[in-house]
Amino acid sequence: MFSCCWCCSALRPRYKRLVDNIFPVNPQDGLIKNNMEKLMFYSLSSPEKLDRIGEYLFQRASRDISRRRNGFVIIAMEAMDQLLAACHAQTLNLFVESFLKMVQKLLESTDPQLQILATQSFVRFANIEEDTPSYHTRYDFFVSKYSSMCHSNNDNITVRKQIRLAGIQGLQGVVRKTVSDDLVENIWNMVHMDKIVPSLLYNMQNARYSNKENATPESPTEERSDPPQFAETCMRELVGRASFGHIRCVIKPVLKHLDNHLLWVPNYFAIHSFRIIMFSIQSQYLYTVVEALMTHLDEHSQSPLKIRTSIADTLSKIISIAAGESVGPSVLEIISSLLTHLRVSVSRNLSSTNDEQLYQEALINALGEFANHLPDYQKIEIMKFIMSKVPYSKLDSITTAGKGDVLLQSILLKSLLKVGTKYQTIHLNTTFRPSFLQPLLRMSLASDAEMRLLVQQIFHTLIDRHKNINKLTKPTVNIIDLNLEIEKASRPDIIFIKKHGPEIYMALYESLELTSNNVDNVQSIYTTLALLTVELGSEETVLELLQLIMSLQDLALTSIEINTAIKFNLHAIVISLLVLIANVCNISNLMDYGNKIVRNRYKEAPHLLPDLCSEYGHLSSGISSSLLVDQAIVSECLKEVGLETNELQGTNYSNNSLQHRYSWVDNTGCNSSGDINDGTIELDSAGSSPSVQKKLPGEELTFDSIKRILTENSNVQMMEEEKRMQFSHLFRNTPFPDLIKKTQPKHDVLQSKLSEIFNVLNIEPRSQSIQGSTPSDIKPSQTPAYEIHFPELFVY
Amino acid sequence: MKGLRTSIIQEKKRTEFVIMEDYKFLFKVVLVGNAGVGKTCLVRRFTQGLFPPGQGATIGVDFMIKTVEVENEIVKLQIWDTAGQERFRSITQSYYRSAHALILVYDISCQPTFDCLPDWLREIEEYASNKVLRILVGNKIDREDREIPTHVGEDFAQRHGMYFLETSAKEAENVERLFMEIAAELMEQARCKELPRYEQNTTSLNGKTTSIGDAGICGCSRLS
Numbered sequence A: 001m002f003s004c005c006w007c008c009s010a011l012r013p014r015y016k017r018l019v020d021n022i023f024p025v026n027p028q029d030g031l032i033k034n035n036m037e038k039l040m041f042y043s044l045s046s047p048e049k050l051d052r053i054g055e056y057l058f059q060r061a062s063r064d065i066s067r068r069r070n071g072f073v074i075i076a077m078e079a080m081d082q083l084l085a086a087c088h089a090q091t092l093n094l095f096v097e098s099f100l101k102m103v104q105k106l107l108e109s110t111d112p113q114l115q116i117l118a119t120q121s122f123v124r125f126a127n128i129e130e131d132t133p134s135y136h137t138r139y140d141f142f143v144s145k146y147s148s149m150c151h152s153n154n155d156n157i158t159v160r161k162q163i164r165l166a167g168i169q170g171l172q173g174v175v176r177k178t179v180s181d182d183l184v185e186n187i188w189n190m191v192h193m194d195k196i197v198p199s200l201l202y203n204m205q206n207a208r209y210s211n212k213e214n215a216t217p218e219s220p221t222e223e224r225s226d227p228p229q230f231a232e233t234c235m236r237e238l239v240g241r242a243s244f245g246h247i248r249c250v251i252k253p254v255l256k257h258l259d260n261h262l263l264w265v266p267n268y269f270a271i272h273s274f275r276i277i278m279f280s281i282q283s284q285y286l287y288t289v290v291e292a293l294m295t296h297l298d299e300h301s302q303s304p305l306k307i308r309t310s311i312a313d314t315l316s317k318i319i320s321i322a323a324g325e326s327v328g329p330s331v332l333e334i335i336s337s338l339l340t341h342l343r344v345s346v347s348r349n350l351s352s353t354n355d356e357q358l359y360q361e362a363l364i365n366a367l368g369e370f371a372n373h374l375p376d377y378q379k380i381e382i383m384k385f386i387m388s389k390v391p392y393s394k395l396d397s398i399t400t401a402g403k404g405d406v407l408l409q410s411i412l413l414k415s416l417l418k419v420g421t422k423y424q425t426i427h428l429n430t431t432f433r434p435s436f437l438q439p440l441l442r443m444s445l446a447s448d449a450e451m452r453l454l455v456q457q458i459f460h461t462l463i464d465r466h467k468n469i470n471k472l473t474k475p476t477v478n479i480i481d482l483n484l485e486i487e488k489a490s491r492p493d494i495i496f497i498k499k500h501g502p503e504i505y506m507a508l509y510e511s512l513e514l515t516s517n518n519v520d521n522v523q524s525i526y527t528t529l530a531l532l533t534v535e536l537g538s539e540e541t542v543l544e545l546l547q548l549i550m551s552l553q554d555l556a557l558t559s560i561e562i563n564t565a566i567k568f569n570l571h572a573i574v575i576s577l578l579v580l581i582a583n584v585c586n587i588s589n590l591m592d593y594g595n596k597i598v599r600n601r602y603k604e605a606p607h608l609l610p611d612l613c614s615e616y617g618h619l620s621s622g623i624s625s626s627l628l629v630d631q632a633i634v635s636e637c638l639k640e641v642g643l644e645t646n647e648l649q650g651t652n653y654s655n656n657s658l659q660h661r662y663s664w665v666d667n668t669g670c671n672s673s674g675d676i677n678d679g680t681i682e683l684d685s686a687g688s689s690p691s692v693q694k695k696l697p698g699e700e701l702t703f704d705s706i707k708r709i710l711t712e713n714s715n716v717q718m719m720e721e722e723k724r725m726q727f728s729h730l731f732r733n734t735p736f737p738d739l740i741k742k743t744q745p746k747h748d749v750l751q752s753k754l755s756e757i758f759n760v761l762n763i764e765p766r767s768q769s770i771q772g773s774t775p776s777d778i779k780p781s782q783t784p785a786y787e788i789h790f791p792e793l794f795v796y
Numbered sequence B: 001m002k003g004l005r006t007s008i009i010q011e012k013k014r015t016e017f018v019i020m021e022d023y024k025f026l027f028k029v030v031l032v033g034n035a036g037v038g039k040t041c042l043v044r045r046f047t048q049g050l051f052p053p054g055q056g057a058t059i060g061v062d063f064m065i066k067t068v069e070v071e072n073e074i075v076k077l078q079i080w081d082t083a084g085q086e087r088f089r090s091i092t093q094s095y096y097r098s099a100h101a102l103i104l105v106y107d108i109s110c111q112p113t114f115d116c117l118p119d120w121l122r123e124i125e126e127y128a129s130n131k132v133l134r135i136l137v138g139n140k141i142d143r144e145d146r147e148i149p150t151h152v153g154e155d156f157a158q159r160h161g162m163y164f165l166e167t168s169a170k171e172a173e174n175v176e177r178l179f180m181e182i183a184a185e186l187m188e189q190a191r192c193k194e195l196p197r198y199e200q201n202t203t204s205l206n207g208k209t210t211s212i213g214d215a216g217i218c219g220c221s222r223l224s
């Protein structure tokens, strides 16, 4: 046949002769170089002939393939490669058509070597920048075929690996060729992505590290000899090129693949893949990935818990990467979505199986991880946000909150605690904005003792700035041994505690009044107080603290409801705090006095000292006065260091400080400074209800009086409600001490109104607040700002 | 500038490539069905004329090509052989869409492979073009231990508007016929609709490929 061609060669077109001449008689001899040069020269000088040359080469190769003369096929392909490389950009598209047909022809053959050869040529082509892309070219077949090659199951392991590598390489080529120009082919089309993505993942999942915990995908080397490594490189490239509209097209097949190949449990590979995605994706789209994973969690709502837990865990492992880039609404959306999952999980299974708990933990971890990587101001936002999701409208009702609510509360508080531990307080006033502090204080009086413990733990982590938390978990009278880290309180801190101390102390006091307390509750409140002392202790604030501990001692002595063990616990934390306060504020005679009581107790009543026990046997509850903290002596100690005269003279505070029980309210001494950092809406709003402070009889501003006022106030409001008529009746006819107890479930009102009053006291000069009106002047219509932020706080 | 250039080239292509291509029709055929029913063997028997001894299960998707002659026309069949296993479902599904014909295979000696057919049909409904030519194939008729009588398979095919054929890849029973009839049927459909033929799009590389399935079906004869 060839001889025939030779004889009639003179009649053949020149380009055909030139093409024929590059083939040797014997294929092993390879391309005839001289003749190839002639062909090249010809095609460069007559570029309009390029398409015919290409077509003829293709036809020759087709014929050779069908006759299994692979040697000639290889030569034809080589010639095409050289022509492609030599072509000028403008004339390239004349040639591309036949070039790609040639590649396809070779890919269609069953010979792996031809397939690999074709792929190499294709990749060379893919790396050429075309002036005028071949818009009519379709890459459908290439995507399909290369994806298929990625799954090669050739019996020969070496060949299998080669084919798979070629498949990956081919896909990379298609992506590179098409990604920049949608007119060429929309490679992001699901038809393509559904093939490309699983093909890459299938190769990746066979990697060494994909089943190890600590895979480090950070520094890949383009290893073209290792299919998993190479597939990963391609995956990065693909993800890196995805713009916003395309991300889902990549993520969806990833999720589907992980589902299909059961790669969630265990989730090493899932985490690995998602890390790769997170590290490769354009940073402004990171959030989309998180969102997609979150949606996937939704879709798995009926799946086994282990799968959901694994997905949530994967989320927690990548979410931090997104945190750095997430801004504004997307942050809260993520948090909100996580909280929703928690809520669903809680409502799904009230009995909380172990698996369900693991799932919830994974979600909470995700939350914590996310928060951990947000700037601090956003952490505060998140804590506020979580707090706003805590259902506590029911807390307020006389009946106890539903079991689901309690669970949700505790889950949310756990999340809050998680976020809180990632947050480093700098100034207490930025951490404890009223809109956050108020609901937290309210929760600190929850009827569930566990919950109260959680709230105190949240306080601990947020108050503790000097890592004293572990030293102060248990009360002790040996302060020196603790080696406390103490820094002088800053001005904003002191202003904060001046302003909010009373409501905090009030809540802690009331929390200690609750009869469902156990040792842990008492201990945790001790820790809160001790941390406050350490963080904020100063001559300016010592008085309120001491007043509180006097009140606590009083509570231990007079309460008829608290059990004896808790009473002993109270005495023990009273003396521990006294010693601590004296030390922190460095009041030596108070230290001496404290130590004296400690010694006395040690001899006569060691049960009034730490450690706290839940059971004390049959000890008498009678306590001789020498074992108690005496107000008069404490007062004397303070006077000796000149505290009272310097700080408090000229105010009403001295009148009712230590002489009156519970009178730790006034702080007019720092009115002017209180103004400095105000400016929060909360304060403005509170200040806009002048009627509040007008009615307050300044001279008798004591705990009792405020409590009475507030009780009356809530009494009035309740009368407006038919269904609560009975209660108001009760209120009017019950002796005051009992009334206090009865109103305890209504502490919300008490708290919010109280804080409102405190706010007013802080910003209003005393002179304006003398003559009073009636309590009913506090109109419900005057909504404080924090109720606007958190409508659910509004209990009426 | 770009656009102009392209249109010139496409013009060129239309006039020239018709003569140059070595086939007139290109059809994509996809095989589906449980793992082990003999899909790969059917393809191998047809494309290579052999019954492969103990090859591994297909992973993902396999590809074969075979050129046949129907009524003096050259027809190229692109055959995509899919893995039956559940875990490859997402990648295999992605091949359904562009299929002109879907061959759904079960093993006549294995009831469960027949019982899964409704699931496969659901898959096909969801992912393939609704005009795709669907053929039900009961394979391994050489086996003695038949569990699915022919008429049961036939009934099922009829109820679901599918063509039906029983084959043996091992004994080369009906294998050639299966693919040849598919080729003929698809060619008939292509002609009925007087669609632009594949010679105009030559390979799937070029121009817009008009899928037969996409463009509606006409009353064509059934495989008998």
Ligand SMILES: Nc1nc2c(ncn2[C@@H]2O[C@H](COP(=O)(O)OP(=O)(O)O)[C@@H](O)[C@H]2O)c(=O)[nH]1
Pocket: B033, B034, B035, B036, B037, B038, B039, B040, B041, B042, B052, B054, B055, B056, B057, B058, B084, B139, B140, B141, B142, B143, B167, B168, B169, B170, B171
């Ligand atoms: N007896 C018999 N066995 C067959 C036939 N076709 C395939 N097999 C066997 O069935 C098994 C699975 O075949 P395979 O083609 O891999 O099935 P696939 O998973 O559907 O691709 C192999 O052991 C084949 O030898 C057939 O027609 N008759």
Ligand SMILES: [Mg+2]
Pocket: B039, B040, B041, B057, B058, B081, B082, B083, B084
């Ligand atoms: Mg198979």
